[in-house]
Structures are given as structure tokens and as C-alpha cells.
Amino acid sequence: MLTKTIVRKVVNSTIRPASHMAVLSRREIEQLRDVTGTGLHKLFRKCALAVLSSGSQVDSCEELMSMYPDFDIQVSERHQGIVLEVNNAPAGAFVDDQLIEGIRYHLFSILRDILYLRDITSNHKNISPNLQISHEIFYRLRHAGAFHPGVKPNTVVCWGGHAIPVEEYDYTKEIGYYLGLRGIDICTGCGAGAMKGPMKGAAIAHAKQRHKSGRHIGLTEPGIIAAEAPNAIVNELIVMPDIEKRLEAFIRLGHVLIIFPGGVGTMEELLFVLGVLSHPENKDIELPIFLTGPASSGPYFDSVIRFIEMTLGATSLNLIRKVIGDPELIAKLVNDALLHVTRERRQRDDSFHYNWSLHLDEAFQEPFLPDHESMAKLQLSRDLPTQVLAANLRRALSGIVSGNVKEQGINAIREHGPFQITGEPELMQAMDELLTSFAQQGRMKVQGDYIPCYEIVTDSTA
CATH class of the missing domain: 3.30.1850.10 (MoCo carrier protein-like)
Structure with a gap:
């Protein structure tokens, strides 16, 4: 059969x-x-x-x-x-x-x-714990609708101060305008000043180009919303659980970084990304960083560059490019950088919407709760690996931000006095010079005289 x-x-x-x-x-x-x-x-x-x-x-x-x-x-x-x-x-x-x-x-x-x-x-x-955190950030961003699959790298993260002079604010707006004419999307900390300016400029340019899908992404976290309330131009607001996850979200979601003049918070952000990129596993990752501002911001960037060179060294300094007083040039350079990022993501077959290839040590992911004990225990020495020193310097500045503007930090300073920051003499001198220059330029407080919430202490055993 x-x-x-x-x-x-x-x-x-x-x-x-x-x-x-x-x-x-x-x-x-x-x-x-x-x-x-x-x-x-x-x-x-x-x-x-x-x-x-x-x-x-x-x-x-x-x-x-x-x-x-x-x-x-x-x-x-x-x-x-x-x-x-x-x-x-x-x-x-x-x-x-x-x-x-x-x-x-x-x-x-x-x-x-x-x-x-x-x-x-x-x-x-x-x-592993660090991958758990990166996946959690991914899930939160996906839940918020932050991923647009199929769209080539097009998101520029802009960091800078929320309280800046009019000249600097106008400059950030010009940068945003030239970026917007090229259809580039903006991601910032969602507040005022250097976070609002690029979005405002880009919104005008998007309208001129009849670009109706322009994105103005604001990343924040509960502890800082009071100091940096979302500006009205943000059309995608995402609240991360803490400052560390917020910072990681910036560098995994964004494709190029622009650093405008700012205060301690901006320096904290810059140290974070430089520390991450300093890790040997990230040596081939394309994440361009531009420092820019009007001609009047030259002294600010001189202070920042001196500090980076003194603390993290020339290798970290080579990760950034400074362009002063030329908004249109910055927009062209950013546009070219986005093409490089696109090619690199394709070569690694990494997603356009989330930079999975970046390696982050736990030191950049674990929430740092600044109090007098944790601030005093920070190890600050150039004998440490670059990424470890960067992580600890970032934590020190995070503590100062808390003491300046966050309720918990302000109450701690009021009750126990200034935070004590101890470290290697030359490094502490560099930090003191940087923070003093910020205070002299009016970048530590919106109004009135600034009373430091910290004391720099030289470690005599270093």
C-alpha cells in the first residue's frame, strides 16, 4: 500500500x-x-x-x-x-x-x-548587576517611547548651566537653530538656560524647514526637578530614578555631545562621560564631544581644560574638541560627526537608538548618596586608574550640586556644616581653582553671594 x-x-x-x-x-x-x-x-x-x-x-x-x-x-x-x-x-x-x-x-x-x-x-x-542597570534604563526609555527604530543617529545631547548670562543663552539658541536647520533633534536636562536655548533655536529652525517631527527630549530625575523644572519646549519628558541612570541614559540615547558653559552640574556631566570613555573597553566607541560658547566664555573653558589635563590627563583631553564663537561651524561639525557615528554603529551592528556597546563600571552606575561621611571617604588621587578617578571626582561634584540646590544636601549642610573633600595636594589645588573660578564667574548661585557648601582639605599623607 x-x-x-x-x-x-x-x-x-x-x-x-x-x-x-x-x-x-x-x-x-x-x-x-x-x-x-x-x-x-x-x-x-x-x-x-x-x-x-x-x-x-x-x-x-x-x-x-x-x-x-x-x-x-x-x-x-x-x-x-x-x-x-x-x-x-x-x-x-x-x-x-x-x-x-x-x-x-x-x-x-x-x-x-x-x-x-x-x-x-x-x-x-x-x-551581571551593571548590565541589569543598563537594561533597566533601556526598558524605561522604551516605555517612554524614546526609541524611533530605523532613524539614523540624529540626537545631540546639550549640557550646560541653567543660570547663564544672556550672551551665553543667545549663543545656545543660535547653535540649536543651525542644528535644527539640518533636521537634528535635541536632548537636554530639560531645564532653563543652556537646556532651553538649543531647543528654542531648533524649534524655530524645524518650523522653517517644515520639519514636523522634531524631537526636544528632556531627561530629568526627581531630586533635581525643583532646580531644573522642565521648560515648555520639551515635547518628550522622561524622568529617570536617579542622577546616575539619567547620565547613562544621556550617553546611550544620544549620538553627539555639546557642552556649553555651566557650573558644577555641567562639570559633573563632563567628568561622567570622560570617565566612561576612558575605560579600555570603550577606546573604539564613537561619541564625539564638543565644547563651545561665545567668545566671552573663553576663560570658563580654559579653566575646564586645565582641570581635565591636570586630573585625567592628555588622553581624556583628546576626547573633546573646543570651538569658540562659531555656531554654524559647530552645526556642520556635528552633522559630520553624526555620519561617523552612523558608519561606526553599522560596522559594529549596534543599534542606532541605544548604544549597547558602551561599557560602564559599577562606579558610574551605583547611586551616590552624598552625605558628610561618603564625601569625606572619596579617594582622590592620580595614582588611581583614570576611569576610577573620574568616577570619584564626579561623585565629589555631585555632592556639591546636592549641597547647592537639593533639599537633602542643603539640610545636611545646615545641620553639620560644609562637606569635607580630601585628596592629593596638587589635585585638590586644581579642584579649588576650578570651583573658585566658577564662583567668580557667578556660576555657583543664581543670585547673591555664594557661600561654599564644601571645604577642600589637602591629604598630608598623599
Whole structure:
């Protein structure tokens, strides 16, 4: 007796998502590829085949799998987002080799909910603490709709002071205008001054260019909102849990950094990114940094550069480029830098929307709670690795920001007096000169005379 062989039509295809599920974390992709008992591949394969067999009269998972034993579905990461590679899928789900839209919706719905179920039931034991934090930041940004898959690198992060002179504010607005004429999006700390100016300039330029999808992203955190309340131009406001996650979000979401004149907070941000980029694992990462301001801000940047050279050294200094008094040139340089970033992301096959390749040590991720004890214990010596020194200097400045503007820090200073910052004599002298120059330039306090919330103490044993 002859056995009749049933030949079923199958299709191989690449399926692109039409939803926010175009963006998955590295951890989620690993789970979907994992074929072990703890992975999600087997479950996703079964569910996907059921969806692709929509309309079939088969009501048994086992029978369906036996009908399509060679069916497989794999998640592949691209710099513009993820795609699903399906092999030997039921042909009835396709029209002219294109997946039916309703089935595409169902396919990515099950992907979304399988991952969500795993996320709320898994304790992530197999992932290191620093990667857990990077994934948490990714999830928060995705939840806020911050990722636009398929869009080439186009986001410029602007850091600078919220209380700056009119001339400097006008300059930041000019920079934003020339960036906006080129269709570039702006991300800032969402406050006033150097955070508002670039957005305002870009908004005008976007309107002139009839660019209706211009993004003005504001990243903040609860402890600083009172000092830097969101300006009215922000059209995407994202609140991160603490200052460290806010800073990491900036450098993973943004593609180029512009540093305008500012105070201690701006210096804290600059030390953060220089410290991260100083790590040996990040030596090939493209994250261009420009320092710029009007001609009158020359003394400010001279102080900043002297401090970086004295503390972190020439290697860190080579990571930044200073351009004074030329907004249009900065816009052209930024536009060119975005092209370099795009090429580099493609070469590494890293996503455009989230810089996964950056390595961050725990020192840049663990929340630092500045009080008198933690500030006094900070190790500040040039004998430390560059990235460790940068992390500790960043923490010291974070404590000063807290003592200047945050309720908890102000109350601590009021009760126990100034924070004590101790370190190597030459390094402490450099810090004292930097902070004194900020005070003399009126960058430590919006109005009135500044009373320091800190004392610089030379470590006699250093």
C-alpha cells in the first residue's frame, strides 16, 4: 500500500515589525534565541506557528508542529531594529510573499506578552548587576517611547548651566537653530538656560524647514526637578530614578555631545562621560564631544581644560574638541560627526537608538548618596586608574550640586556644616581653582553671594 505524501507550501521570509516591538534589549534577544529549558525559543516557536497557521482547522499544538517540523523563527538584531527570520512557515499567512498585516500584528503581540511575562516573573540571576542597570534604563526609555527604530543617529545631547548670562543663552539658541536647520533633534536636562536655548533655536529652525517631527527630549530625575523644572519646549519628558541612570541614559540615547558653559552640574556631566570613555573597553566607541560658547566664555573653558589635563590627563583631553564663537561651524561639525557615528554603529551592528556597546563600571552606575561621611571617604588621587578617578571626582561634584540646590544636601549642610573633600595636594589645588573660578564667574548661585557648601582639605599623607 502506497503512503500519500502531503507537500505543504512553505515560505521563508524576513518580517519587520510595525510597532514599538522593533526595539528589544540584548537580554530579550538572548532569551528568544535560547533553546534550553529556561529560554523562550521553544515557547515562541510554538506560539508563532499557531499564529501563522491562522484559519487552520487543527486544534492540537503537537499535530501542528508535526505538520511543519522544519518551521523555525529567529530574532535578528539590526542597527535599525530587530527583524524576525522565518523558515518553512505556512504559506497561507502570506500574500505574494508578504505577511498579512493582521497576522503581523498578532505575531508581535505574542512576542510582546511572552517577554513581559518573563520580565515580571524572572529575577535575572544570570545577568551581571551593571548590565541589569543598563537594561533597566533601556526598558524605561522604551516605555517612554524614546526609541524611533530605523532613524539614523540624529540626537545631540546639550549640557550646560541653567543660570547663564544672556550672551551665553543667545549663543545656545543660535547653535540649536543651525542644528535644527539640518533636521537634528535635541536632548537636554530639560531645564532653563543652556537646556532651553538649543531647543528654542531648533524649534524655530524645524518650523522653517517644515520639519514636523522634531524631537526636544528632556531627561530629568526627581531630586533635581525643583532646580531644573522642565521648560515648555520639551515635547518628550522622561524622568529617570536617579542622577546616575539619567547620565547613562544621556550617553546611550544620544549620538553627539555639546557642552556649553555651566557650573558644577555641567562639570559633573563632563567628568561622567570622560570617565566612561576612558575605560579600555570603550577606546573604539564613537561619541564625539564638543565644547563651545561665545567668545566671552573663553576663560570658563580654559579653566575646564586645565582641570581635565591636570586630573585625567592628555588622553581624556583628546576626547573633546573646543570651538569658540562659531555656531554654524559647530552645526556642520556635528552633522559630520553624526555620519561617523552612523558608519561606526553599522560596522559594529549596534543599534542606532541605544548604544549597547558602551561599557560602564559599577562606579558610574551605583547611586551616590552624598552625605558628610561618603564625601569625606572619596579617594582622590592620580595614582588611581583614570576611569576610577573620574568616577570619584564626579561623585565629589555631585555632592556639591546636592549641597547647592537639593533639599537633602542643603539640610545636611545646615545641620553639620560644609562637606569635607580630601585628596592629593596638587589635585585638590586644581579642584579649588576650578570651583573658585566658577564662583567668580557667578556660576555657583543664581543670585547673591555664594557661600561654599564644601571645604577642600589637602591629604598630608598623599
